[in-house]
Amino acid sequence: MIRIEHLQKKFGNSEVLKDINFKVEKNDVVVIIGPSGSGKSTLLRCVAKLENATSGDIFFNDTKMTEEDHKLCELKGKLGMVFQHFNLFPNLTVLQNVTLAPILVKKIDKKEAGKDAKYLLDLVGLKEKADAYPHSLSGGQKQRVAIARSLAMHPQLMLFDEPTSALDPEMVGEVLQVMKKLANEGMTMIIVTHEMGFARQVSDRVLFMDGGHIVEENTPDELFDHPVHQRTQDFLAKVLV
Amino acid sequence: MTSFNFQLVIDYLPYFFKGIIYTIGFSIASIVLGTVLGLLIALGKMLPNKLLAAPFKGYVGLFRGTPLLVQILVINFGVVPLILGKSNSIVAGILALSLNSSAYIAEIFRSGIQAVSEGQGEAAATLGLTPNQTMLHIILPQAVKIILPPLGNEFISLIKDSSLASVISAPEVTYWAQAMNAQYYRVWEPYLTSGLIYLILTLSISSILHSVERRLSVND
Ligand SMILES: Nc1ncnc2c1ncn2[C@@H]1O[C@H](COP(=O)(O)OP(=O)(O)O)[C@@H](O)[C@H]1O
Numbered sequence: 001m002i003r004i005e006h007l008q009k010k011f012g013n014s015e016v017l018k019d020i021n022f023k024v025e026k027n028d029v030v031v032i033i034g035p036s037g038s039g040k041s042t043l044l045r046c047v048a049k050l051e052n053a054t055s056g057d058i059f060f061n062d063t064k065m066t067e068e069d070h071k072l073c074e075l076k077g078k079l080g081m082v083f084q085h086f087n088l089f090p091n092l093t094v095l096q097n098v099t100l101a102p103i104l105v106k107k108i109d110k111k112e113a114g115k116d117a118k119y120l121l122d123l124v125g126l127k128e129k130a131d132a133y134p135h136s137l138s139g140g141q142k143q144r145v146a147i148a149r150s151l152a153m154h155p156q157l158m159l160f161d162e163p164t165s166a167l168d169p170e171m172v173g174e175v176l177q178v179m180k181k182l183a184n185e186g187m188t189m190i191i192v193t194h195e196m197g198f199a200r201q202v203s204d205r206v207l208f209m210d211g212g213h214i215v216e217e218n219t220p221d222e223l224f225d226h227p228v229h230q231r232t233q234d235f236l237a238k239v240l241v
Numbered sequence: 242m243t244s245f246n247f248q249l250v251i252d253y254l255p256y257f258f259k260g261i262i263y264t265i266g267f268s269i270a271s272i273v274l275g276t277v278l279g280l281l282i283a284l285g286k287m288l289p290n291k292l293l294a295a296p297f298k299g300y301v302g303l304f305r306g307t308p309l310l311v312q313i314l315v316i317n318f319g320v321v322p323l324i325l326g327k328s329n330s331i332v333a334g335i336l337a338l339s340l341n342s343s344a345y346i347a348e349i350f351r352s353g354i355q356a357v358s359e360g361q362g363e364a365a366a367t368l369g370l371t372p373n374q375t376m377l378h379i380i381l382p383q384a385v386k387i388i389l390p391p392l393g394n395e396f397i398s399l400i401k402d403s404s405l406a407s408v409i410s411a412p413e414v415t416y417w418a419q420a421m422n423a424q425y426y427r428v429w430e431p432y433l434t435s436g437l438i439y440l441i442l443t444l445s446i447s448s449i450l451h452s453v454e455r456r457l458s459v460n461d
């Protein structure tokens with residue numbers, strides 16, 4: 001589904017991603033963990049084309065993603081992204097948040113889009129909030145709407161950048177539950193998270209990043225129980241107190 | 242100062258009313274044109290290509306860096322005759338006020354647009370919206386709420402600044418005050434009356450704006 005080869009990203013002189021290589025197959029759930037500043041967000045943002053890589057290639061379904069616009073348009077909607085701070089559109093209702101892209105980008109008829117949106121809002125448990133504005137929702141509800149909004153484009157791959165890090169602890173569960181549901185339905189996902197228990201439960205593979213490198217990559221059980229690298233061991237010792 | 246002659250003011254009131262129509266007309270025409278132009282200039286100034294953005298930056302610098310009075314004179318005696326073949330104080334007044342206010346309004350738009358968080362644009366981009374769709378459906382509707390108060394202030398400034406059009410004999414309030422002064426050799430009656438008219442206009446506009454703002458903020 002997605003293949004990353006020798007990806008490098010520099011901001012000015014600082015090299016934030018160094019020779020990143022990995023693959024995500026269809027139906028895979030890949031979790032990325034690592035200390036803050038290790039380049040996890042930058043990696044996701046390169047995949048989502050919010051940042052342009054300095055060098056290296058990203059292949060999406062074996063097609064090389066370039067900076068050219070028509071390729072970008074081809075990509076659009078095939079790849080959903082969920083942000084730490086939700087980024088819901090405050091000027092639109094929940095329903096409009098979800099239907100906007102299908103109507104504008106896919107030119108789907110408004111009624112049809114509304115029907116699909118209702119189904120998706122039901123999926124994330126927020127059917128009754130369709131006509132509410134984002135400001136009236138809790139953080140957990142906002143993030144679930146954001147997930148529904150991404151799903152409305154029926155993406156082939158979903159990217160999550162610390163989707164629960166901005167939430168109050170009691171709301172983390174409801175968002176993780178929706179993500180679990182997606183994983184069980186076979187959605188291909190790359191998830192950056194600090195929720196280690198969740199990572200272990202849903203992921204097929206875990207990548208540990210540090211200093212712009214992928215230091216270690218393994219199945220969750222292996223990586224959490226038998227980390228090979230010293231840096232992985234140190235990191236896990238800190239977060240799994 | 243001899244005593245204030247109310248009868249003179251009452252006699253002259255029809256001219257002041259005519260002036261008020263022009264003052265309001267100048268201000269409304271200029272805020273509308275200035276807003277449309279200001280939005281385009283703001284978008285131009287924010288073009289990622291520095292070379293393409295440069296003329297828009299130059300425009301804002303020019304109109305904010307020179308006195309409005311000078312702009313009015315140049316446009317009335319230079320630009321408008323060049324285009325129309327003769328000077329026309331009404332066209333020149335509206336043109337000068339619109340161009341001048343558009344430079345200020347462009348800055349209002351730019352700061353309003355930039356105040357909408359970057360995450361909004363990124364969310365829209367990952368959903369596949371084009372930059373134009375994002376601007377139209379996401380950024381501008383949010384920017385409008387931020388922009389409205391300073392835009393209201395700009396309108397109030399325009400009402401006051403339109404008095405400068407009297408130097409090119411545009412028949413707005415100040416022009417008639419000067420005419421009254423010349424006719425009766427009186428100072429207090431014409432100028433205090435014109436001042437009072439401006440005060441009433443600006444106070445009523447600002448109270449209208451306040452109630453609009455209050456209504457708009459309900460959804461926050
Ligand atoms: N737009 C940017 N400009 C400059 N430096 C950046 C930018 N975005 C991220 N960085 C830097 O890149 C490094 C990795 O950041 P990030 O990918 O956000 O890490 P993580 O998500 O793992 O915490 C950090 O040192 C950060 O300061």
Ligand SMILES: [Mg+2]
Pocket residue numbers: 040041042161162
């Ligand atoms: Mg991050």
